[in-house]
Amino acid sequence: MGWSITIGRFFGTYVRIHITFLIFLAWIGFSAYQRGGIEAAKQSVAFIVAIFTCVVLHEFGHILTARRYGVHSTQVTLLPIGGVADLDKMPQKPYQELLIAIAGPLVNIVIAAILLVVAGAVEGKTLQHIEDPSLGLVEKLAATNVFLALFNMVPAFPMDGGRVLRAALAMWLGQEKATRIAAQIGQAFALALGFFGLFYGYPLLLFIALFVYFAAAGEAQTSFVQQATHEVKVADAMETRVVSISRGATIGEAVDILLATSQESFPVVNASGGLIGLLFRDDIVEAVRGGDNNAPVAPFSHREIATISPDQTLDAALSLLAKAPAVGVVDADGRLLGLVTRQSVAEVMLIKAARPDWRFSRGGRAA
């Protein structure tokens, strides 16, 4: 994430502050200063910093629990809306996701308990120091931690409660159905929140409701695609009727092939069928701009391309497709077998949506 300042590295994870958070802090300080002078400004800023320290500890609850299950997090970023830890993947087992999700709110409960004990200890001396302004602060901080724990346990994505709910359901219903139900509950919750915000005039609630609604839909979508592609082999989903361009082809020949097919990505192959690059439609157009029809087209191709083996599952191709429009499928000797494009994935999704029980077994039939 850009516009962030790294403030340190704890337990192997970088803690970063987004620039908007600093602006938020400055704004809090300034408006407190206008109301109550420099002392009020200091207190307000100290209170916000204390809350966000608790938010970071909450995130480390997730991060350190996730690490026990082999899920790593390189950084956590502080935004005005809270902390965001980027976990590199989701754990395999539902109980692991449940423990990771619940660890954050549990940290806030523990902090609240400790603060209340501290407040209790302070209570004894209260009579002598009744004017001490730090007294209220500890209790306010404890209450805020309880609120943070409760708010995060709301059973809607992207809140932790949504993940706890999904994981708990997944133990009985499997990942796919659990995600669908959890997303529906999250959206129902968002609708209720939205109505409440609308009728009682809280525009902020309406905004949060929209956010929760789309987060739930997005979560369901991502999870469905990941689950579905994990069950399909690359060999069964790749495009095999692919026209390739030979290494020695001219720009004129490449244009002919572009016009004759509906392809947008063309493998460039050598004499023995080895994949040496990819040529995309834009590259051919770029080559045409140069002028000479008889010049070789190969220099316009991409040489550093992602390849994948036909035995891998389609979800492995998904992350590669985020960076390029096509992934080459090659055998052990680097010979071209086919292409995986975003369209290949979209078609698998269409078939899956129409017939969830469909067996993708082109490789099986061919054998």
Ligand SMILES: [Zn+2]
């Ligand atoms: Zn959390």
